[in-house]
Amino acid sequence: MSWYPVALPRLDGRTYLVTGANAGLGFFTSARLAGQGAHVVLSGRNPERLAAAVAALRERLPEASVDTLVVDTSSLASVGAAAAEVQAFDRLDGLVLNAGMVHTPRAREESVDGNELVLATNHLGHFAFVGQVLPVLERSDAARIVWLGSLSSRLSGFGIDDLQLERRYDAWTAYAHSKIATQSTGFELARRLGAAGSPVASIVAHPGYSISGRTPRVPGVSDPSTGERFVDHLQSPFTQGKHRGAEPVLVAATSPDALNGDYWGPVGWTKGAPARQVPTRTSTDAAVAARLWQLSEQWAGVSVPVGGARG
Numbered sequence: 001m002s003w004y005p006v007a008l009p010r011l012d013g014r015t016y017l018v019t020g021a022n023a024g025l026g027f028f029t030s031a032r033l034a035g036q037g038a039h040v041v042l043s044g045r046n047p048e049r050l051a052a053a054v055a056a057l058r059e060r061l062p063e064a065s066v067d068t069l070v071v072d073t074s075s076l077a078s079v080g081a082a083a084a085e086v087q088a089f090d091r092l093d094g095l096v097l098n099a100g101m102v103h104t105p106r107a108r109e110e111s112v113d114g115n116e117l118v119l120a121t122n123h124l125g126h127f128a129f130v131g132q133v134l135p136v137l138e139r140s141d142a143a144r145i146v147w148l149g150s151l152s153s154r155l156s157g158f159g160i161d162d163l164q165l166e167r168r169y170d171a172w173t174a175y176a177h178s179k180i181a182t183q184s185t186g187f188e189l190a191r192r193l194g195a196a197g198s199p200v201a202s203i204v205a206h207p208g209y210s211i212s213g214r215t216p217r218v219p220g221v222s223d224p225s226t227g228e229r230f231v232d233h234l235q236s237p238f239t240q241g242k243h244r245g246a247e248p249v250l251v252a253a254t255s256p257d258a259l260n261g262d263y264w265g266p267v268g269w270t271k272g273a274p275a276r277q278v279p280t281r282t283s284t285d286a287a288v289a290a291r292l293w294q295l296s297e298q299w300a301g302v303s304v305p306v307g308g309a310r311g
């Protein structure tokens with residue numbers, strides 16, 4: 001019997017925000033949350049792609065309650081403008097930090113703010129967003145922040161002294177570093193939230209190895225060519241579709257089984273049913289996290305006010 005889809009709780013009356021929601025894992029995450037009755041804010045950098053995703057979601061779920069929020073996570077100004085909108089929300093019960101550059105540039109590039117582009121997009125933008133919307137999450141009862149980690153965290157070191165990759169850049173290291181930074185920050189935030197007695201949980205989840213060619217066709221959102229499907233199916237022993245890869249993220253965002261500081265991913269590492277997993281030592285190293293946090297505050301230009309809303 002297939003494990004997919006996992007049973008999720010009803011989410012009526014709850015609001016979730018998903019970054020990078022117009023494609024891939026973010027789209028399927030948003031669709032499942034809406035299917036459970038949540039109000040879902042689909043966030044993305046491009047209004048046309050967001051509109052296409054909303055249309056596709058409504059095609060599947062005509063009664064879905066959805067909204068959109070434009071944010072380019074590589075730009076601190078865009079993140080700040082979006083955060084200002086979120087600060088006016090009545091409530092926010094879950095923030096899924098999914099947006100990411102997966103196909104990273106071959107040569108080092110910089111964001112509009114002068115940070116290495118992959119670090120800026122995958123890590124610093126989300127760090128800045130959390131810093132500015134955490135008080136909204138802390139007003140809700142038992143809200144969650146879910147960070148998208150990656151198996152690449154098991155396959156790369158973490159050069160904390162050259163996170164901007166100014167000395168030596170390669171596309172793979174840029175991606176792996178951005179994901180290790182994401183995981184480290186997710187776990188550090190969990191420690192800080194726990195210590196502050198905050199009602200918010202910070203949870204890291206990864207989708208294994210989830211690829212487009214094994215994903216159901218969604219016109220306007222996910223429509224790989226026959227050739228891509230053929231090639232991707234050759235990898236089927238160790239891959240899954242993005243709809244399945246979203247399930248550990250959804251467990252982290254909604255399930256009573258998922259707790260502050262947890263790490264969730266597919267039971268078979270690259271594929272399979274969601275299971276609680278053990279992250280790498282680097283991801284949970286408090287000294288590494290403290291240094292990273294300090295650098296992130298400096299580069300993102302924000303601090304993260306843990307426990308601030310509780311007085």
Ligand SMILES: NC(=O)c1ccc[n+]([C@@H]2O[C@H](COP(=O)([O-])OP(=O)(O)OC[C@H]3O[C@@H](n4cnc5c(N)ncnc54)[C@H](OP(=O)(O)O)[C@@H]3O)[C@@H](O)[C@H]2O)c1
Nearest residue numbers: 020022023024025045072073074098099100148150209210
């Ligand atoms: N797929 C996997 O096997 C895998 C494994 C480990 C971790 N992950 C993580 O899962 C997340 C989603 O991956 P995916 O496979 O679903 O990738 P995807 O299909 O390429 O989707 C990426 C999403 O992020 C958005 N995005 C990219 N740059 C952005 C920016 N500057 N501002 C706002 N949004 C931006 C994209 O928007 P546009 O359409 O505008 O580009 C898109 O919506 C990523 O964080 C990735 O690192 C994926």
